[in-house]
Amino acid sequence: MNSELQPAYVLHVRSYRETSGLIDFITPEYGRLTLLAKGFKSGKARRKSYLQPFRKLTIAWAGRGELKTLTTAEEVEAPLVLEDKLLVSGLYVNELLTRLLHPHDPHAEIFALYEQTLRDLSTAASVELVLRNYEKNILEELGYGLLLDVDVDGTALDPKSQYCYLPESGPIKSDRPVGGGMLLSGETLLSMGCGQLRGEKELKESKMLMRFILGRYIGEKPLKTRELFRYY
Amino acid sequence: MSLSPLIDKLIESLQVLPGVGPKSAQRMAFYLLERNRDGAQSLSEVLQDAVENIGHCSQCRTLTEHERCSICANPARDESQLCIVENPSDVMLVNKATGYKGLYFVLMGHLSPLDGIGPDELGLEQLAQRLDSGIVEELILATNPTVEGEATSHYISEMARKRGIRATRLAHGVPLGGELEFVDGGTLSQAFSDRRDL
């Protein structure tokens, strides 16, 4: 079976045997998939340099078995410039996608979200804001969206009140933690809802909330890329 | 067709070598047995010796049978410069290709969060101690120009910056002897942005 050409980004590259690689891609129509790139490290193929994360490619693959072989890979755009902290943020974006999205789960919206997030990272003034919006939107796309305009009873959130966010249901007006939830201000929740976080407190609270919520979906193992943010 | 279980075992064992499949393993086995028994004998002895006695240098972690490797133990090398590489083979490459007179630190890999390899797994604590000793004045980051190699290099440069140590990295660019037409977009854009005055 030969696939049609698909837009794709590399999420992760692992060495396979001496000169080959197992490459995780994200595509709009086939979701996240792993392909065998034969001889991609050898001099002749010379493909390795762009079979790297954060580069927009067009790919095709072929094969009958479980593991398909990459047959075409071309770079279609000038690569995004992600350096230093942005590079680490990009790796975080990749890890989160890998942990949340099951293989072979086609999701054109998530592909679009992923692509937009990389673009935003390469141009944005606030990395934190881009990451929080990505976390919020990916959960939304996967059907785990947060409740950020009304409380669990459907009453509009009050920016001046404190809320306790319960992972399964949403915010409850409360000054103290209840039912294993996390306390934060109504103002932060509302700002998260419109994707416009302002000030240290909102950035900090929203980060804590996303960490708290994501923890429920990514399982026991903590996100490894967080360790790379140690110096920020 | 099996000639003998021992030959089969030899052929199978030779396939642990990178890039050696059943066919070339068979060719090697017959060559060693038929034409070069002395070579085979010494190969087996050296291999045995190496596997038993080669470990990691306590200072730079490259492969050596001594407590410290010959580079670290050489008093003529400049200990104020430390070059960070991913693999022991990179030490040999840099040493051979450049006139570098400083010391090395071998990461034995790179940061690879999706494979569960973070700063602790990579043993960066040992590097931190080395930087804390106050001897190192310049870190030269020579990790591979992959996304993960770059992330590793960036992380280590932050370790250096926090301690007020200068960090440099290798220039990236168009390979010598290459033609622009065959250079991929990423390399070209990197080379373009790293252009220098003439």
Ligand SMILES: [Zn+2]
């Ligand atoms: Zn050494």
